[in-house]
Amino acid sequence: MPGVRDVIPAPFAPGGSVDVSPPPAPAPPAPETPKEGEAWPCCSAVCFAAAPAGMGAAEGWLRGILAREGMESVMPDDGGGTVAGTWSCRISHDLSPFARHLLNIPKAPPAPSQNHHDLPSFFAYAKQTALPESTTTYVGTKYEYTVQSTLRRFAFDLERIGGRDDAGIDLVGTWHVPGRELAPFRVIVQCKALKTKLGPNLVRELEGAFRHSPVGWRTSDKVAILVSPREATKGVRDTLTRSSYPLFWMMMEGDGALKQVLWNSKVEELGLAPLGVETRYTRVVDTDDRPRPDVVLTWDGNDIPDMDCVENRISQKEADWLSAWECQDLPEAQKYELLSILENSYPEMAREILHGGVVEDFDAKKAQILLHLKDKFKS
Template sequence: MTMLKSGRARIVFSQFQYRSFTQCSARYRLSPFTRRLFNLPTPPRAPSQKHDSLNSYISYAQRTGLPENSTTYVGTHYEYTVLQTLRRFAFDLHRVGGRDDAGTDLVGTWHLPERDQALRVIVQCKALKTKLGPNLVRELDGAFRHSPVGWRTSDKLGILISPREATKGVRDAISKSSYPLLWMMIERDGVLRQALWNGKAEDIGLTALGVETQYGGHSSQPALKEIIFTWDGEPLPDMDKVEGEMSKLEAQWLAAWECQDMSESGKVELLEKVQAMFPDATDGMPLIVQGRGIER
């Protein structure tokens, strides 16, 4: 790992050789109540109702005869690949698009340890074959300033992702940016090869974030290397585990308020009453212990 410094800004850099991509399990959608309970933003409307994952997009492209070498196929396939890859590191991401997307491809949350709230993130994916320049960082700065509703907060991270390695110009631009930024090199098959971030990212609470090389493969093959994200030296959990913990806490909340059998709208209405009673709570979870004593 090489540490690059430019004034206050610090960039963490690591890279590794190729390995095959292992798919994560399919994600499930969090309900409106769950999002309200954990203070998670509602994703903007998806750009397509015909696919919402890498597998469903591949099936859609095959049904419609979309050429695999077309710009549309390559770009969309890469966005879903990134979405699936980052789920391994506690990212919950959603594709967005449209005329008013300000260049943003994915939005979501990063569920890091020791944070009261999940960190909002906006992501640009650049599936380019050409050499990358600092203009991409300026585009990300623009997307940061014009984030979708629900992501218009100062406590968020801008992420730029490409299958190409960051050039010196890109690294310098990230270092000098006035916004918290993270760069990742992710191969088209989902292998994470490089990660770097600036000092502004550490200013919003990412000082414990790190990267680590890990090895895999079979005894009959050379050792395969990849990098993973760590927190205080420990690997980050994947999003499946995060959602499992959220499900347990949600069940505790519902049991505390004796509303397990309520409809989705009824749960949301009750949560609004609870939050009105305890306006200083950052989300619904600290209110588990208050579980009886509100007229429903």
């Protein structure tokens, strides 16, 4: 569809009155905590949890946002342990380095801080260093990690970056939409935690970030996203429509609630035409307020499997790939060497096995490659 595709929740719909009464069905219950060794559910449920008595504002806020995504957090106590009764946080980048190499997923540039990598670790760091919540650093970093956490629900795997030559990019990563779980789109994200009105200049800044993406993200299979707590203005919409790059605008509140998603026709030309949006109603815990409308991304009208589900699938694919070579127990160095030999000898074979293709003369090629590997590492 030409122009800008978007969803405008009822509170922002132009003209006339809009009925925002919630449907009569109750909100879905929070998922049960998996027992040790059990798989996590593939799709995040929309749910909320109240902060336990005595929990600080930041910790309570984190509990709410992670519960929304079907997760809860491990918050450090003063002694370096964890608050009793919480689950472990799932923002853990579970893909192994070898799986990332197998899928040709690039390594992100260095993070701006070695002291934190997600919301729980940032809150722990801020508490330890007495970082005031009113500072630009606190507000901006918290918002970036909130975006990282929320977008995992829609199969985004993002890492925070920063530095002198970051071109204004805050997060980089991959987007594993259905059908592209093993060959994901590259993604760059700018986060603007600003309360002021945002203009078309920010779209032009996003275009600049697209052109100056870091190594590993300089590909045509890439989208750029600007996330802000502000609604897109008409000027923003017009500039987005005219852009020659595949761009998104997302309105996300400070607690991670997604309120508006817009994208231009260049996004659909990449193969993302099945992408859609729906407005759903969620309860606000411990209030008498009516359920509020939030936005979710869909694929062909269905929920997008979240990043936990994608990671589980990729991990299984990695195991199947190694099993095909009878190399499940190889040390990491030998796994990489096997892949290197394979890519040098039969460049397409590694991907064909990964995607379940039929390889001609597989047994003969397998014996040859494993013999080469054995010779390489024999003492």
